[in-house]
Amino acid sequence: xxxxxxxxxxxxxxxxxxxxxxxxxxxxxxxxxxxxxxxxxxxxxxxxxxxxxxxxxxxxxxxxxxxxxxxxxxxxxxxxxxxxxxxxxxxxxxxxxxxxxxxxxx
Numbered sequence: 205x206x207x208x209x210x211x212x213x214x215x216x217x218x219x220x221x222x223x224x225x226x227x228x229x230x231x232x233x234x235x236x237x238x239x240x241x242x243x244x245x246x247x248x249x250x251x252x253x254x255x256x257x258x259x260x261x262x263x264x265x266x267x268x269x270x271x272x273x274x275x276x277x278x279x280x281x282x283x284x285x286x287x288x289x290x291x292x293x294x295x296x297x298x299x300x301x302x303x304x305x306x307x308x309x310x
Contacts, residue, residue, distance in 0.1 A: 227246045228246060
């Protein structure tokens with residue numbers, strides 16, 4: 205399994221490297237106020253990919269923390285229920301019923 209992972213990683217790296225080598229022609233990115241940025245296409249692709257991954261991770265972080273808080277709450281609730289079940293399952297002490305038979309009724 206270890207070797208298969210490395211083979212897949214090497215193949216993906218070679219494909220991405222080939223993609224980068226083929227996309228080196230300059231591209232102009234135009235901003236407001238006539239500002240322009242000239243770089244190879246692969247630079248823009250990598251920058252926007254990194255920005256997209258970062259934004260996706262930031263969005264996912266919020267729900268991840270929410271799920272962690274909910275999981276902690278459910279674990280605490282489970283532990284409380286488990287403790288109450290242990291207390292309920294413990295045998296109760298028997299009452300001494302021998303003294304009740306010796307009460308005289310007048």
